[in-house]
């Protein structure tokens with residue numbers, strides 16, 4: 001067999017994750033004894049709370065270790081249904097919910113269930129690194145929609161309308177956003193929803209950072225705006241960020257019943273249920289209320305404020321103040337370097353790890369994650385400042 005036919009065509013266009021390649025380089029340098037500060041993390045640096053861990057341990061001890069219903073236990077789906085109602089004004093009955101192995105899995109399931117080959121998906125730039133790759137794996141076509149700094153990198157109704165052609169099947173929106181941290185207002189979502197309804201475009205609404213939101217802003221779910229957009233939207237969420245449960249792999253989606261049924265069929269023949277033990281942990285998390293999440297959100301807000309107070313005085317850098325998530329997306333164009341060269345230099349000269357913006361569709365930006373301790377933030381920002389000084 002010729003080498004170039006060994007790997008399926010659909011995987012040939014897929015790029016390795018830029019986030020993961022930086023984190024593996026950081027691990028390597030640390031293992032060699034270097035004092036590396038990492039601003040690369042895509043996960044909260046807090047431990048999963050004990051009450052959640054205890055629920056998992058008792059699930060193991062009581063033998064809750066077998067297959068469950070593919071889409072998750074009824075108990076868990078009822079809790080998610082209540083959460084959607086309480087937090088998002090969304091009525092999804094348990095059979096309109098599918099629990100999967102992380103929100104990433106939920107997004108992948110949604111795309112694979114919606115897309116035929118060559119169907120186009122609109123992705124506002126900058127975007128979370130995995131969206132275009134997932135669309136590619138599903139043999140769809142990612143169509144990028146540029147946004148501008150002056151619009152806070154949010155897609156406007158005009159931008160959206162301009163990009164809708166007969167091949168477009170869906171739009172992905174992500175609020176609060178990774179990598180920019182911007183949050184869409186209700187009015188902005190309403191404008192986007194009107195166009196999606198008018199043009200019959202599905203929306204995949206990734207709301208994984210919903211609870212990490214600052215300055216008393218409010219998160220809105222686009223599907224809650226009216227019945228028409230509800231019928232076109234798949235709402236994605238999960239416990240990874242809000243309960244510091246990234247390793248447990250519990251994400252979920254709610255959507256129109258026919259689509260969720262198709263997603264469950266797909267999951268029946270791929271992963272089956274998410275881990276039974278992690279589902280019990282998720283039940284405990286949702287039963288436990290929002291105290292933990294509120295505490296980490298308030299800690300992240302303090303760290304965000306600290307980062308901004310430091311970045312403000314660094315002349316060669318520009319940024320948008322994040323309103324949610326735990327990233328600051330920084331314009332480094334004044335250094336004259338592209339994002340990979342800047343990240344490479346920072347890591348090799350200052351032992352500071354950042355994620356190059358290239359993977360998010362912006363090669364003149366880098367992403368700083370403030371999911372790091374105050375001490376690490378101080379040290380890392382000192383290193384960034386001293387590196388920037390060489391550019392005058």
Ligand SMILES: Cc1ncc(COP(=O)(O)O)c(C=O)c1O
Nearest residue numbers: 042102103104128178238240251
């Ligand atoms: C925007 C966005 N969506 C989804 C995910 C995936 O979350 P999960 O860990 O639940 O798969 C991430 C993780 O970094 C993310 O940043």
